[in-house]
Amino acid sequence: MLKKELILRNPLRQLGFETEDILPAGAIGAVLSHAGVGKTALLVQLALNGMLRSQNVLHISLNDPVNKVNLWYSELFHHLAGRYEGAQINSLWESVLPHRFIMTFRVESFTVPKLEERLSDLTEQGIFSPTMMIIDGLQFDESRRSDLNALKALAVKNGIHIWFTVRTHRHESSGSDGLPVSFSAIADLFDLVLELKPERADVHIKLLRGSGSTPVGSPLLLDPSTMLIKDKEL
């Protein structure tokens, strides 16, 4: 009941994509913004949305410890479900938790073969098979091309889609396509690129590169006080 309502209320539907996940299996997408604007918050909401529909999400964090990632999920979930009764929320929270697996790596020790090894540890023993993966905190530049290719192959092989957070820098100029110069060199690998841009009191979610679909209706926003996605300007 509550579960269904939360799924229906999801403003991400407004982005007007064909699939609920925005990305089809085997595709990779990126969320760009400066530090602290809300990349992780947006992706955690995509993940929660997947988890509510019984999809398994593997969250890989290169910066934060497991507890902190967990906090993101529980905070956003409780904000989302805020107006419902306590017991109902808690039991729903308990029931979606098994659909999430958090893995943290240290930035310097993260490699694609290592991730593949960990992933097969999970899938072969039947512990966890993700359909969605979030990689938070990877540094991007041209040298990542081979890694990204490998990750894309991994996504295709396992039938999963992968979201990345990409941190942009204020001092960096953007190219003709609106993408930061360092990122545009590898942008062709991504099926979808979203950008978070603070404008006045809100954070706008903009589609920089995508599979031909255009957002319908009013622009999507992130509410900076709750970091939740909302579909209207206040």
Add this chain to the structure above:
Amino acid sequence: MSSTVEKVRNIGISAHIDSGKTTLTERILFYTKRIHAIHDVKGKDGVGATMDSMELEKERGITIASAATFCEWQGHEINIIDTPGHVDFTIEVERSLRVLDGAVLVLCSVGGVQSQSITVDMQMKRYKVPCIAFINKCDRSGADPARVIGQLHSKLGHNAVAMQMPIGLEADFRGVIDLLSMKAFYFEGENGEQVRSDEIPAELLAAARSKREEMIDAASLFSDELTEAILEESAIPDALIIDAVRKGTLLRKFTPVFLGSAYKNKGVQPLLDAVNQYLPCPADVENTALDLDHEEALVVLLPDSSLPIVALAFKLEDGTYGQLTYVRVYQGTLAKGAVIVNTRTGKKTKVGRVVRMHADQMEDIEAASAGYIAALFGIECASGDTFVSPGLNLTMTSMFVPKPVISLAIFPKNNKSQINMSKALNRFTKEDPTFRTHVDDETNETIIEGMGELHLEIYVERMKREYGTDVDTGKPRVAYRETITQRAEFNYTHKKQTGGSGQYGRVAGYMEPITEGDEDFIFDNQVRGGSIPTQYITACEKGFHQCLAKGPKMEFPVTGVKIVINDGASHAVDSSDMAFQAAARGAFREAYAKAKPVIHEPIMKVVVETPTEFQGGVMGLLNQRRGMIVGAQDEGPMTVVEAQVPLGEMFGFSTVLRSSTQGKAQFTMEFALYRQIPQSIAEKIAEEVALRKKSAA
């Protein structure tokens, strides 16, 4: 006894298992000349470390009970409480922290901030205990103090700042550079007792200067004078820095970090200096008590020896001469011959002997004044009791005591054991509030309850060793609970009016799950117009309450139920307390079945630290045990796997974990929450319960 409270330090040494805190304490006692020889924890010399006074602790190489001990360093009196590291004994840690003013957080330079350090840190936060950190085992291969300082920041949120720099690391660890005095310290002599100060090695000078600047920068936040001195670029006196660091430490906004290797006798003396310099004296900490005469209003206690006595009994021990009670005096002077009152029982006692403890030896003293920790003889009390001067009615804030999650039946093997067993149980329950015992009235078995398998195991062992009691144990049983999931109405009439004195009572209303808070039972009387006369309302409540002990579903305790009664009926002659109690019981049974009862089981937060090559296997093990893996954290050579696993599946886990990781993984476990059990498991439990009942009958 020192006359000024400023020179007193009550400190604890807490850390993860095997970080070396007992070894460190041992060295401290040696350098402060309280002991004259050093014994190792798992001693080859068969003596064992001095602080581990219990036989069992010596054998297992772990510290179970916190022994309080006292030493002197550079004119300061330091009371040390050696705290246990295992999560199963956290009540001990919590009790110690309650009476401490400051703590040394010991971390392993290889393991870093481990799960238990996180738990201990949370406890320190709860009791607002300022701390300094000591990164031990800098001589071990893989030692990386910089990484540990990073973890103090990222995992514990400490503003950790290095006060020292290592000279060499791992096998090459030779000494430390003090960033305050800008001197190198080497520890010489057979046991490192001679501290030699020297110039900083040339190759480390530049690094030391930059580290010193970082340290002063961080400290300047707490002192305007220091900031001024930096801006004026004048020479900065040491006292100014010490003062700023101390201020920050007392506010818990600055954690000075020291280095060393207790086992190799390095870095311990500078740590003792730091205890004197940076940790608070009893007067720096505000302690409060609750005034029972004024609705538990908070009263600030002053560390003044001339005021009436307020003292807290925080630990009991059964010694050769009877019960030994460790007390911390918060106010007044606890002297021989003084009269004190136990606030809980109201009993007056005259203080006999006052002693100062040094592990298992003692020293008689005349009096213990405010701020001190001492031990009393022949005082009848439980741990956590408050003692005050006659006329006061204060109690120290009650300590947070978790409910037990596991139970075990014990059977004495012979008559002698039977008598000693009750003596032992009586003692243990007084010592440890998380350890409980009762007799099951159906099976007549003696049941002990506690916080984990190891917790109960240790007590069974202690019974054997200290009381010569041979007992057999049953299979550990998990503390399941029943609760309801939906609202259900009841309208029950208890009627017995055929011959003899009649009984009549009708109770109507509803029961529903409690959604907010963690109360076990709420009774709400909404009867209007006297359909149930007021004098029978308590009987109704009692009747409902009686049903909670054994749930109708599987006879587990019922929790989280709110009962609302809003109607009923009575009879002028036949209604009685008994009749309404019976009606309430009937109403409970009637509604309970309709309220969709379910069984809840305790879920433990299990944290396994394993070498990365075994992490897949470890996750498999947890998964087999119905565990939900929350995450896997990469920590260099180690991986930390965190999971939530039902307690019922964790029996024997340590053995399995050891054998599948070549003994290289370790785990900690603590209670997390109660969660509904899956249907298939519920059926299995129902079968077990039925079987047990049958065998008991």
